[in-house]
Amino acid sequence: MSIQTNVAVIGGGPAGLAAAIAASKQGADVLLIEREARLGGILKQCVHDGFGVVRFGEKLAGPEYAQRFLNELREYPIQTLTQTFVDKIKPHPLGWKINLVTAQGMRQAFAKAVVFATGCRERTARQIGIHGTRPAGVLTAGSAQYFTNILGQLPGHRCVILGSGDIGMIMARRLTLEGAQVLGVYEARAMPSGLPRNVAQCLHDFNIPLHLRKTVTRCFGYPRLEAVEIASVDEHMQPIAGTEERIDCDALILSVGLIPENELLETLRVSIDPVTRGPVCDQHGMVAPGLFCCGNAAHVNDLVDYVSESGEIVGTAAAQYTEQPRQHAKIIAGQGMMYATPQKITLPAGKFPLYFRVREELGKSRVVVRLGDTVLAKKTYLTLRPPEMERIALDLSQVALQEGQEIMVEIL
Amino acid sequence: MTNLICITCPIGCALQAQLVDGKLTVTGHTCARGEEFARAELTNPMRTLCTTVRTNDPACPLLPVRTQGEIPKAAMMDVMRLLAGVTVTSPLTCGDVITSLAPICDGNVIATCDWPF
Numbered sequence: 281m282s283i284q285t286n287v288a289v290i291g292g293g294p295a296g297l298a299a300a301i302a303a304s305k306q307g308a309d310v311l312l313i314e315r316e317a318r319l320g321g322i323l324k325q326c327v328h329d330g331f332g333v334v335r336f337g338e339k340l341a342g343p344e345y346a347q348r349f350l351n352e353l354r355e356y357p358i359q360t361l362t363q364t365f366v367d368k369i370k371p372h373p374l375g376w377k378i379n380l381v382t383a384q385g386m387r388q389a390f391a392k393a394v395v396f397a398t399g400c401r402e403r404t405a406r407q408i409g410i411h412g413t414r415p416a417g418v419l420t421a422g423s424a425q426y427f428t429n430i431l432g433q434l435p436g437h438r439c440v441i442l443g444s445g446d447i448g449m450i451m452a453r454r455l456t457l458e459g460a461q462v463l464g465v466y467e468a469r470a471m472p473s474g475l476p477r478n479v480a481q482c483l484h485d486f487n488i489p490l491h492l493r494k495t496v497t498r499c500f501g502y503p504r505l506e507a508v509e510i511a512s513v514d515e516h517m518q519p520i521a522g523t524e525e526r527i528d529c530d531a532l533i534l535s536v537g538l539i540p541e542n543e544l545l546e547t548l549r550v551s552i553d554p555v556t557r558g559p560v561c562d563q564h565g566m567v568a569p570g571l572f573c574c575g576n577a578a579h580v581n582d583l584v585d586y587v588s589e590s591g592e593i594v595g596t597a598a599a600q601y602t603e604q605p606r607q608h609a610k611i612i613a614g615q616g617m618m619y620a621t622p623q624k625i626t627l628p629a630g631k632f633p634l635y636f637r638v639r640e641e642l643g644k645s646r647v648v649v650r651l652g653d654t655v656l657a658k659k660t661y662l663t664l665r666p667p668e669m670e671r672i673a674l675d676l677s678q679v680a681l682q683e684g685q686e687i688m689v690e691i692l
Numbered sequence: 693m694t695n696l697i698c699i700t701c702p703i704g705c706a707l708q709a710q711l712v713d714g715k716l717t718v719t720g721h722t723c724a725r726g727e728e729f730a731r732a733e734l735t736n737p738m739r740t741l742c743t744t745v746r747t748n749d750p751a752c753p754l755l756p757v758r759t760q761g762e763i764p765k766a767a768m769m770d771v772m773r774l775l776a777g778v779t780v781t782s783p784l785t786c787g788d789v790i791t792s793l794a795p796i797c798d799g800n801v802i803a804t805c806d807w808p809f
């Protein structure tokens with residue numbers, strides 16, 4: 281039996297939940313598709329707190345943050361399919377035809393607009409050039425978190441953590457609390473890549489050493505990890521010969537970056553931003569007519585509060601979507617910027633949040649958003665760091681933007 | 693002068709704090725919560741402890757929990773040992789109290805989601 285809906289949302293994590301609720305608030309028929317048995321996405325296993333400071337003014341645990349949206353979801357007539365996987369999407373006279381694989385067999389859905397809220401994935405050992413054996417005991421921080429917080433199984437007793445991303449540091453604390461020994465967190469860069477508060481409360485609080493400019497170059501042992509080789513790296517992040525040391529351990533946990541998950545969206549030949557690794561979006565999260573993207577699938581966020589905000593913007597726009605000719609202006613990440621999103625603006629521009637990350641750590645600096653010589657917005661920061669995504673609320677409703685014009689975001 | 697990183701919000705301000713004869717001097721904070729944090733760090737550091745407790749459902753063996761409010765940082769491992777002996781057997785709503793922390797410290801441990809899921 282096929283399903284016809286206005287908006288299909290793929291992914292029941294924080295972005296998808298917010299998008300489904302927002303679309304339903306607009307009066308749209310909404311279908312929410314989740315491949316796992318439970319909604320909530322990665323928040324289910326993020327038992328630590330710190331979620332919701334921006335949105336709710338409280339520090340909530342991940343499941344607690346998700347629970348607020350799950351409770352709200354129940355108040356709306358949203359059709360939810362769990363344990364359902366989207367196999368294929370194709371254009372169709374009704375909008376989009378979605379092939380679903382469910383526990384009961386194949387089904388089809390037809391939607392006028394599709395929201396991709398598919399989140400992101402972790403980089404693995406093979407993507408960062410670790411050599412040697414492929415033993416059990418080498419896992420990503422997210423997998424270690426799943427074992428520890430969902431299954432109740434400790435992934436190792438003597439753990440080495442590679443990468444100082446937030447999840448890596450949070451797992452260093454979590455494993456220590458559960459009785460494992462965390463020998464150290466190794467980071468190839470000169471600066472930790474996660475938030476400073478996690479260096480403090482996850483590492484300093486538990487006397488876990490953080491080794492900068494060092495990386496793991498090799499694994500030893502089979503079938504179980506027995507040791508890793510650590511080496512210092514030079515300024516090009518290349519291991520320095522002669523600095524190798526061997527550390528006995530039974531788990532190597534990787535926190536070496538996240539990549540937006542857009543395998544499905546890429547089959548529709550949309551344009552992918554080479555820096556964010558997410559699709560090129562407008563201020564409503566629209567990627568192409570009737571296709572939308574939000575949350576970590578669009579670009580990796582560090583706060584779930586902004587993932588929810590993005591879901592709401594995109595869910596609202598998807599519910600209001602109609603086929604019509606559209607004109608676009610561009611947003612360019614200028615001097616000092618690693619990226620800025622949205623990458624394009626559908627006219628009229630209106631009000632929307634602009635998100636950016638800088639290329640390198642900076643002291644007091646001013647970020648300027650300009651159209652030619654006209655300054656549209658400016659904001660002064662005491663410090664700017666690449667791990668921290670920043671937000672500027674833009675109001676371009678009074679700006680006479682024209683098709684093809686370029687808005688520049690840069691550090692002055 | 694002690695260097696601290698404020699953990700109150702994601703900004704993570706780098707604080708320099710000093711407590712002399714009960715008088716606190718703090719620099720580097722960007723809001724009032726930074727001062728409160730520094731005072732607590734220099735007298736009695738407090739943390740929220742987030743962890744899991746066992747359930748009697750083999751399909752979903754763990755329930756996420758946290759302390760209701762902060763507990764002394766030094767008490768965290770004792771609370772972990774206390775919670776190792778707790779098993780949840782009856783339905784709970786997010787925020788329900790699972791156990792009191794007496795005699796370790798003040799406060800309770802609460803569920804951070806509804807259970808059963």
